[in-house]
Amino acid sequence: MTARADVWISSVRLYKTRSIASHECKAGHVRINGAKAKPSQPVKVGDRVEALTEGGLRIVIVTKIIVKRVGAAVAVECYDDLTPPPPPKEEVAIMPRRDRGAGRPTKQERRAIDRLRGR
Secondary structure (H helix, E strand, C coil): CCEEHHHHHHHCCCCCCHHHHHHHHHCCCEEECCEECCCCCEECCCCEEEEEECCEEEEEEECCCCCCCCCHHHHHCCEEECCCCCCCCCCCCCCCCCCCCCCCCCHHHHHHHHHHHCC
């Protein structure tokens, strides 16, 4: 059993609507078994689907074919998710700010600011 690529991708909720899934296929953001997919390309059990979504690259293996949009709990059962976890976010040190209207820094405050900046 097979289904159209755009129908299956939208049914398992990789994209919100079928028209978005079709547009993304035409733009080359969807690959099936390593090759760019057209919206009408058939998808069968065992195919590897790579889709570039807003959340990043999603890599899934088709385990069940569906052609109607179903609930999220049922949709997850239709594929095995091989998407790697996102890299950990780096923490950025926040530079201290003076309150607006506090005037110019004093000599002592300026020296403290220079020490923070490593000067």
